[in-house]
Amino acid sequence: MSSRPTIKEVSKIAGVSFKTVSRVLNNEKHVSEETRRRVEEVVARLNFRPSHAARTLAGRKSFQVGLLYDNPSPYYIYHVQTGAQQRCTELGYRLLLQPIDSQSPDLVSNVLALIDETHLDGLILSPPVTEATALLDELDRRGLPYARIAPGIRQDAGMSTAMDDVAAAREMTAHLIGLGHRRIAMIRGLESHASSADRLAGYKAELEAHGIAFDPALVVAAENDFASGAAAARELLALKDRPTAIFAGNDDMAAGALAVAHESDIDVPGQLSIAGFDDSDLARAVWPPLTTIRQPVHELAAAAAELILSGTAPQPRVTLEHKLMIRASTGPVSR
Amino acid sequence: MSSRPTIKEVSKIAGVSFKTVSRVLNNEKHVSEETRRRVEEVVARLNFRPSHAARTLAGRKSFQVGLLYDNPSPYYIYHVQTGAQQRCTELGYRLLLQPIDSQSPDLVSNVLALIDETHLDGLILSPPVTEATALLDELDRRGLPYARIAPGIRQDAGMSTAMDDVAAAREMTAHLIGLGHRRIAMIRGLESHASSADRLAGYKAELEAHGIAFDPALVVAAENDFASGAAAARELLALKDRPTAIFAGNDDMAAGALAVAHESDIDVPGQLSIAGFDDSDLARAVWPPLTTIRQPVHELAAAAAELILSGTAPQPRVTLEHKLMIRASTGPVSR
DNA sequence: GCCTTATTTGACAGCGCTGGCAGAGCGCAA
DNA sequence: TTGCGCTCTGCCAGCGCTGTCAAATAAGGC
Numbered sequence: 001m002s003s004r005p006t007i008k009e010v011s012k013i014a015g016v017s018f019k020t021v022s023r024v025l026n027n028e029k030h031v032s033e034e035t036r037r038r039v040e041e042v043v044a045r046l047n048f049r050p051s052h053a054a055r056t057l058a059g060r061k062s063f064q065v066g067l068l069y070d071n072p073s074p075y076y077i078y079h080v081q082t083g084a085q086q087r088c089t090e091l092g093y094r095l096l097l098q099p100i101d102s103q104s105p106d107l108v109s110n111v112l113a114l115i116d117e118t119h120l121d122g123l124i125l126s127p128p129v130t131e132a133t134a135l136l137d138e139l140d141r142r143g144l145p146y147a148r149i150a151p152g153i154r155q156d157a158g159m160s161t162a163m164d165d166v167a168a169a170r171e172m173t174a175h176l177i178g179l180g181h182r183r184i185a186m187i188r189g190l191e192s193h194a195s196s197a198d199r200l201a202g203y204k205a206e207l208e209a210h211g212i213a214f215d216p217a218l219v220v221a222a223e224n225d226f227a228s229g230a231a232a233a234r235e236l237l238a239l240k241d242r243p244t245a246i247f248a249g250n251d252d253m254a255a256g257a258l259a260v261a262h263e264s265d266i267d268v269p270g271q272l273s274i275a276g277f278d279d280s281d282l283a284r285a286v287w288p289p290l291t292t293i294r295q296p297v298h299e300l301a302a303a304a305a306e307l308i309l310s311g312t313a314p315q316p317r318v319t320l321e322h323k324l325m326i327r328a329s330t331g332p333v334s335r
Numbered sequence: 336m337s338s339r340p341t342i343k344e345v346s347k348i349a350g351v352s353f354k355t356v357s358r359v360l361n362n363e364k365h366v367s368e369e370t371r372r373r374v375e376e377v378v379a380r381l382n383f384r385p386s387h388a389a390r391t392l393a394g395r396k397s398f399q400v401g402l403l404y405d406n407p408s409p410y411y412i413y414h415v416q417t418g419a420q421q422r423c424t425e426l427g428y429r430l431l432l433q434p435i436d437s438q439s440p441d442l443v444s445n446v447l448a449l450i451d452e453t454h455l456d457g458l459i460l461s462p463p464v465t466e467a468t469a470l471l472d473e474l475d476r477r478g479l480p481y482a483r484i485a486p487g488i489r490q491d492a493g494m495s496t497a498m499d500d501v502a503a504a505r506e507m508t509a510h511l512i513g514l515g516h517r518r519i520a521m522i523r524g525l526e527s528h529a530s531s532a533d534r535l536a537g538y539k540a541e542l543e544a545h546g547i548a549f550d551p552a553l554v555v556a557a558e559n560d561f562a563s564g565a566a567a568a569r570e571l572l573a574l575k576d577r578p579t580a581i582f583a584g585n586d587d588m589a590a591g592a593l594a595v596a597h598e599s600d601i602d603v604p605g606q607l608s609i610a611g612f613d614d615s616d617l618a619r620a621v622w623p624p625l626t627t628i629r630q631p632v633h634e635l636a637a638a639a640a641e642l643i644l645s646g647t648a649p650q651p652r653v654t655l656e657h658k659l660m661i662r663a664s665t666g667p668v669s670r
Numbered sequence: 671g672c673c674t675t676a677t678t679t680g681a682c683a684g685c686g687c688t689g690g691c692a693g694a695g696c697g698c699a700a
Numbered sequence: 701t702t703g704c705g706c707t708c709t710g711c712c713a714g715c716g717c718t719g720t721c722a723a724a725t726a727a728g729g730c
């Protein structure tokens with residue numbers, strides 16, 4: 001194995017002290033242009049890469065940020081990852097992706113272990129890890145910077161990025177009402193995800209704004225996945241007074257509802273409109289493609305990374321825009 | 336920020352030299368039972384976690400493995416990640432997830448930078464990074480252990496895990512032939528993915544085994560995603576002598592074909608059978624659910640991690656089983 | 671009981687880098 | 701001319717561990 005060059009070898013060839021090389025690598029000032037050029041030339045020629053471990057050990061920064069997640073949706077995770085990773089890379093940091101069980105009693109100690117072992121400079125929390133109060137308290141106590149994506153609690157504390165779930169759910173509900181629907185059902189997602197409650201609240205608020213009575217029988221709980229969405233839809237469609245539209249708390253559950261409609265030979269959107277939430281790849285892969293809310297997951301994650309890394313954040317709370325995506329799964333109510 | 340304890344503080348409290356603590360942490364022998372217990376007790380009490388950076392710098396191992404990927408499918412990536420991560424964690428290693436552009440001219444230098452910076456102990460390559468010969472050469476030159484998942488080239492060199500794409504495609508083709516289909520089309524995936532060619536080869540071989548003439552007009556290239564799969568299906572369905580079945584190289588493309596069938600009011604499987612490959616979540620989320628091949632992605636990644644980490648691998652090449660999943664998207668040919 | 675060998679522990683250097691500080695060289699005001 | 705402040709550079713300690721080697725102790729053989 002060809003042993004990698006060290007900062008000392010670089011300095012020897014460049015004819016300077018190794019501290020000067022360190023200065024060049026860290027872009028410190030007080031290095032003459034000429035010296036800098038010379039060092040950089042040698043660095044490039046030797047293909048020198050500073051040891052991350054040594055920098056971490058000697059300095060007080062590790063240039064590493066952790067991303068904690070515990071979300072079963074591959075699509076969501078993928079976009080959170082790429083969004084955060086992209087911005088971290090741009091800012092010269094490495095992102096450590098860390099799946100974790102947010103329900104585990106060892107959550108706090110597991111995360112602290114990660115922090116201590118890797119000397120993390122900051123942490124990005126995605127739902128539902130965002131709601132682990134014991135963890136938040138401990139991070140605050142340590143003074144470790146962290147940003148939360150779509151937190152459901154303590155929204156005014158610390159750094160966070162979010163979209164307006166209530167407003168988005170209102171928009172979707174308004175869209176359905178505008179199509180003539182009056183019996184609009186909701187499949188709500190997991191209690192542990194704060195956005196589920198917000199989406200339900202938006203749905204209720206918009207019904208009320210239009211003078212449509214809220215009917216608890218039209219709200220069924222599910223677990224954010226296809227199968228439970230399908231089960232919920234079956235329940236709804238067995239109702240005597242069937243809904244003419246179903247608004248699901250995410251696309252997976254909407255896809256489940258859509259499959260049930262197909263299997264029951266119910267035409268979508270002719271006899272039943274179905275709407276989702278998230279605009280995941282799935283929304284465009286099913287037939288008919290789902291009307292849904294585009295959630296800017298990638299951007300939310302990138303913004304969270306930026307909050308942590310760009311030092312003094314102007315505003316600790318960033319809200320990003322969603323967008324109603326109208327596709328073929330919703331249509332005018334039939335009479 | 337509460338400063339983390341170091342090995343020296345542990346040793347002071349336990350009343351031993353700090354080297355002895357190091358021995359306990361690394362599970363070395365030649366430590367008396369009593370000493371070990373005492374040290375472990377202090378470690379637990381102080382919640383001591385050894386600094387990863389210091390271990391890496393002082394020792395010759397970093398206990399880190401990299402996973403390189405460049406695949407646009409969230410499902411695939413997600414399962415590769417979780418499979419590899421799980422096994423790495425079990426074996427006491429950290430997994431560094433590294434998305435990378437496999438087509439970039441800087442691929443090799445980017446990967447070498449990663450290796451040098453983080454002192455990686457090994458590397459897992461997933462398709463299509465598996466085919467980057469310049470990278471493989473450089474890794475060989477350095478003697479860095481690496482394992483490839485589903486490599487398309489140099490299959491007998493180095494460590495790798497794979498499934499039998501040819502056999503799987505034959506099984507699927509045989510399934511369709513068994514249903515009475517004779518005009519079976521194939522939507523083939525990206526050239527850069529070796530498995531695409533294998534799946535095509537299996538399809539051809541099975542046709543031949545049944546004495547069915549291969550018709551090049553029935554093979555259309557696409558790019559592994561929904562949109563290109565839909566386009567390919569449109570092309571196939573516009574043929575004068577339409578196929579009665581379409582076998583797509585992955586589930587995304589099959590979903591695209593399925594959407595085209597819906598949009599053209601072609602009943603699936605009544606008038607057209609559609610089959611996919613991978614058994615991603617998508618296969619169960621569309622209607623009708625896709626007949627497909629279950630690819631053991633999670634297990635392939637876990638096995639790759641194990642090959643690298645378990646030292647002397649008994650067999651450097653691991654083949655895992657696939658499974659034909661028959662669902663509702665394929666049925667007997669109509670006459 | 672004395673020597674040999676195995677087991678258990680400690681002392682110390684050093685991994686590759688950053689932080690702190692001192693020193694050299696220079697320009698400029700007094 | 702002296703002194704002050706600036707820019708640039710080098711020296712050295714030390715981050716928290718592991719590797720190496722030697723020393724101390726226990727165990728076994730005759």
